[in-house]
Amino acid sequence: MTTAVATGSRARRRRVELPPWQLLGPTVVVALVALAPIWYLVDQALDRGWGPAIEEVAQRRTVDLVVRSTALAGFVTLATVLVGAAAAWIVARSDLPGRRVLRVAFAMPLAVPSYLSAFAWVSWDPSIAGFWGAALVLVATSYPYVYLPVVAALGRIDPAQEEIARSLGWGEGRIAVGLTLRQARPAVLAGALLVAQYAYMDFGAVATMRYEAFTWVVYGAYRAGFNPTRAALLSVVLVAVSIVLVTAEGIARGRVDASRVGGGAARRGRPVRLGRATGPAAVFVVVVLGVALAFPVVSVVSWSLWRGGEAVAFGEVFSALWATVGVSAIAALVTAVAALPVGLLAARYRGWIARRLEQATYVAHTLPGIVLAISMVYVGVRLLRPVYQELPLLALAYVVAFLPLLVGSVRAAVEAVPERLEDIARSLGTSRSGAWWRVTLPAARPGIAAGTALVFLATMKELPITLLLRPTGTETLATRLWGHTTLSDYSAAAPFALTLLVVAAVPTALLSGLLLVRGREDGGHVG
Amino acid sequence: MSAEATHDTAPVLEVRGLRKSFGDRRVLDGVDLVVPAGSITAVLGPSGCGKTTLLRIVAGFEHPDAGTVTVRGVRVAGEGTDVPPERRRVGVVPQEGALFPHLDVRRNVGFGLPRGAASTERIRACLELVGLADRADARPDQLSGGQQQRVALARALAPNPSLVVLDEPFSALDTALRAKVRDEVVGALRAAGATAVFVTHDQEEALSTADRVGVLLNGRVAQCGEPIELYRAPASIEVARFLGEAVVLPGELDRDVVRCALGAVVPGSVPPGASSGSFLTVVVRPEQIVPSADGVGATAGETTYFGHDGLVRLHLDDGTEVDARWAPPLLPRPGDRVGVRVVGEVAVYAAPGPGR
Numbered sequence: 001m002t003t004a005v006a007t008g009s010r011a012r013r014r015r016v017e018l019p020p021w022q023l024l025g026p027t028v029v030v031a032l033v034a035l036a037p038i039w040y041l042v043d044q045a046l047d048r049g050w051g052p053a054i055e056e057v058a059q060r061r062t063v064d065l066v067v068r069s070t071a072l073a074g075f076v077t078l079a080t081v082l083v084g085a086a087a088a089w090i091v092a093r094s095d096l097p098g099r100r101v102l103r104v105a106f107a108m109p110l111a112v113p114s115y116l117s118a119f120a121w122v123s124w125d126p127s128i129a130g131f132w133g134a135a136l137v138l139v140a141t142s143y144p145y146v147y148l149p150v151v152a153a154l155g156r157i158d159p160a161q162e163e164i165a166r167s168l169g170w171g172e173g174r175i176a177v178g179l180t181l182r183q184a185r186p187a188v189l190a191g192a193l194l195v196a197q198y199a200y201m202d203f204g205a206v207a208t209m210r211y212e213a214f215t216w217v218v219y220g221a222y223r224a225g226f227n228p229t230r231a232a233l234l235s236v237v238l239v240a241v242s243i244v245l246v247t248a249e250g251i252a253r254g255r256v257d258a259s260r261v262g263g264g265a266a267r268r269g270r271p272v273r274l275g276r277a278t279g280p281a282a283v284f285v286v287v288v289l290g291v292a293l294a295f296p297v298v299s300v301v302s303w304s305l306w307r308g309g310e311a312v313a314f315g316e317v318f319s320a321l322w323a324t325v326g327v328s329a330i331a332a333l334v335t336a337v338a339a340l341p342v343g344l345l346a347a348r349y350r351g352w353i354a355r356r357l358e359q360a361t362y363v364a365h366t367l368p369g370i371v372l373a374i375s376m377v378y379v380g381v382r383l384l385r386p387v388y389q390e391l392p393l394l395a396l397a398y399v400v401a402f403l404p405l406l407v408g409s410v411r412a413a414v415e416a417v418p419e420r421l422e423d424i425a426r427s428l429g430t431s432r433s434g435a436w437w438r439v440t441l442p443a444a445r446p447g448i449a450a451g452t453a454l455v456f457l458a459t460m461k462e463l464p465i466t467l468l469l470r471p472t473g474t475e476t477l478a479t480r481l482w483g484h485t486t487l488s489d490y491s492a493a494a495p496f497a498l499t500l501l502v503v504a505a506v507p508t509a510l511l512s513g514l515l516l517v518r519g520r521e522d523g524g525h526v527g
Numbered sequence: 528m529s530a531e532a533t534h535d536t537a538p539v540l541e542v543r544g545l546r547k548s549f550g551d552r553r554v555l556d557g558v559d560l561v562v563p564a565g566s567i568t569a570v571l572g573p574s575g576c577g578k579t580t581l582l583r584i585v586a587g588f589e590h591p592d593a594g595t596v597t598v599r600g601v602r603v604a605g606e607g608t609d610v611p612p613e614r615r616r617v618g619v620v621p622q623e624g625a626l627f628p629h630l631d632v633r634r635n636v637g638f639g640l641p642r643g644a645a646s647t648e649r650i651r652a653c654l655e656l657v658g659l660a661d662r663a664d665a666r667p668d669q670l671s672g673g674q675q676q677r678v679a680l681a682r683a684l685a686p687n688p689s690l691v692v693l694d695e696p697f698s699a700l701d702t703a704l705r706a707k708v709r710d711e712v713v714g715a716l717r718a719a720g721a722t723a724v725f726v727t728h729d730q731e732e733a734l735s736t737a738d739r740v741g742v743l744l745n746g747r748v749a750q751c752g753e754p755i756e757l758y759r760a761p762a763s764i765e766v767a768r769f770l771g772e773a774v775v776l777p778g779e780l781d782r783d784v785v786r787c788a789l790g791a792v793v794p795g796s797v798p799p800g801a802s803s804g805s806f807l808t809v810v811v812r813p814e815q816i817v818p819s820a821d822g823v824g825a826t827a828g829e830t831t832y833f834g835h836d837g838l839v840r841l842h843l844d845d846g847t848e849v850d851a852r853w854a855p856p857l858l859p860r861p862g863d864r865v866g867v868r869v870v871g872e873v874a875v876y877a878a879p880g881p882g883r
Binding site: 427 | 583586587588611612613614615616617618619621625627628629630638639682683685686688
């Protein structure tokens with residue numbers, strides 16, 4: 001810690017001192033809001049006291065549930081790390097033809113909602129339902145969470161390192177795995193943590209695939225039996241898993257800096273020649289994009305072809321589109337404002353308080369959307385009755401749900417801005433908070449914008465929170481799609497599915513573009 | 528800029544007894560440094576000697592454990608004072624420029640200025656000073672390393688600071704560019720009449736660029752003075768060795784001269800308490816040893832050729848080996864017989880050991 005200070009300007013220095021109130025105040029407020037659902041959960045879970053609660057959790061079926069969900073999340077995380085890292089390496093470091101197109105194409109599955117992908121597979125062959133069906137869909141829809149940060153990290157690595165490794169007798173394969181990808185470890189870990197959480201809390205894929213994971217069982221407990229205590233208890237178990245994941249991430253995060261050593265202009269590395277591995281690499285690309293992208297899109301298009309003479313309800317599609325974009329934009333902007341102080345504090349301050357405040361905003365992310373929705377209903381009834389079943393409560397639920405995505409983006413983007421720049425700004429007469437406003441946040445803008453786009457995208461695809469909290473009478477693309485597909489009315493669902501794919505694809509492309517631009521800036525002289 | 532600064536006799540920067548440790552590692556151990564107005568002072572020291580830490584404390588980015596920093600007569604750090612960086616009026620030029628990546632050159636230079644017409648004029652003047660008036664609209668990544676460094680200087684000078692500190696400002700540049708950028712930067716600093724402190728580990732850079740050089744060794748300023756004085760009369764053998772090549776020989780004081788393997792040499796000054804017959808240590812620079820037909824006899828050994836001169840290893844007849852720096856036409860072949868003598872005054876120190 002202190003030695004990092006001693007090595008001077010190049011090292012990352014984080015302050016142990018207490019952050020100023022301008023930063024601490026908003027962060028505490030955001031953390032409290034993010035923790036509100038936990039308050040509900042504990043309150044609800046202990047509704048009948050400790051005895052029945054322990055009895056309920058200790059049941060055989062609860063243990064089985066933990067095992068089933070963990071098996072799914074573990075498999076999905078492992079598979080996404082392999083797929084995401086391999087895809088990133090091919091795009092960033094290999095000489096496979098068409099890398100520029102692939103760079104964006106690999107990010108596109110972010111635009112495909114898990115329930116849509118799941119429906120596509122089930123409509124093709126219902127027997128795929130179960131563990132493998134759920135795993136397939138989750139891997140196909142969530143591997144970009146590993147792919148995107150790893151591509152960005154690989155772009156920042158000094159190519160001289162690979163050249164030096166070669167001069168020391170390392171082969172291409174050993175360099176790719178032992179040096180290049182190893183340095184991307186923090187990015188891989190950050191992505192893997194997101195995927196693990198995604199796999200635990202996803203509702204659409206497991207519900208459609210009828211795999212009895214937490215979220216589906218909680219939904220059943222809430223909807224069918226209206227058993228809120230069991231739903232809350234199961235959610236508490238999920239929160240425990242979440243805390244384990246967050247803690248593990250903190251311990252495992254390597255302090256590997258992909259920093260360039262020495263001066264001179266940054267160079268683009270020479271792509272690694274694949275040679276005989278070109279064939280397998282091409283097969284990998286085709287399989288991944290085929291499963292994750294082509295198949296769902298082709299399915300949705302084929303559903304439209306099934307239609308008979310019915311006219312498409314353009315009015316319904318338009319109003320659903322308008323509602324989706326409006327709600328998502330509001331959610332993304334509010335989340336960005338909430339994430340700024342938390343991410344800044346996490347990037348610039350160490351110590352117990354800073355760490356706990358950041359973790360508080362992460363915990364809510366592993367509350368499944370359905371549980372978050374139920375708890376926000378409760379918060380709405382108890383505290384915010386005037387906005388219950390209104391837009392503000394829905395937006396608040398989205399903020400709590402997607403805060404971790406943006407806090408991570410803000411933190412990473414701020415960490416990429418050298419603190420030296422803040423020092424310089426202060427020597428030019430700017431206060432510390434002034435330096436954040438005038439230097440740190442503007443310089444981190446591409447990363448923050450990318451995170452905001454990510455949230456916008458996630459909100460458009462979001463299903464369970466929207467289902468339960470949407471203002472009365474409002475239908476979004478996702479709720480329309482859900483309504484039609486649960487009745488296996490694929491042809492009626494088609495226009496909504498197609499529209500959702502198209503409008504969700506736009507921010508995905510934007511996001512990839514921003515990440516590519518950021519990769520180039522990081523390669524410049526500055527910083 | 529601060530034209531009045533050159534007439535001001537009070538020092539712009541006064542550092543007294545500065546101490547700083549990181550964990551168990553003591554980086555600064557009682558640093559004293561005085562920087563006169565209008566001067567360019569180099570802080571010279573080996574890598575990791577705490578040069579950068581010293582600058583960061585002066586700029587206000589670090590807090591000293593003990594000692595004081597005074598800028599233009601105002602205490603800014605130490606003994607309970609801690610003026611934040613934004614109120615110290617100390618301009619900073621870091622290694623590799625560190626321009627704000629999201630701002631163009633004009634906005635980088637104008638960062639520390641209020642908005643307004645006066646600032647526009649000031650930005651233009653500062654860019655002209657560093658010879659980059661035509662690059663005002665460029666973005667940092669469109670500039671070469673040297674240009675970035677000059678913009679960083681213009682940015683530091685723009686708010687008319689009391690003092691400019693530069694942290695190894697040229698070390699990231701390659702050799703060819705380095706001398707050119709250095710001349711441009713020093714030229715701009717002089718034209719602005721600014722008082723500046725820069726740190727470097729490069730002896731030649733310090734000696735050729737600065738008005739005054741402070742040698743930072745083992746956490747202290749071992750010596751501070753004008754380059755010529757420093758090189759000719761180093762305060763200690765350690766400083767002598769750090770400032771360039773040094774031939775260290777035992778000698779004996781004989782009235783006005785010191786007798787050593789190179790014959791009778793003239794000491795610049797005699798250590799206190801030494802009298803005729805005292806054993807002393809003599810430090811001779813290789814370029815002070817010149818060919819002389821009636822000098823001390825020696826056999827030439829290996830030569831190391833540098834282009835503008837060469838270093839020849841001489842085996843003196845009494846068995847001592849010394850290095851001499853001669854112009855190429857004078858360089859002997861290995862095995863040649865030569866005679867040598869010492870020109871100019873040499874540095875003399877009290878000898879350690881039994882001589883006392």
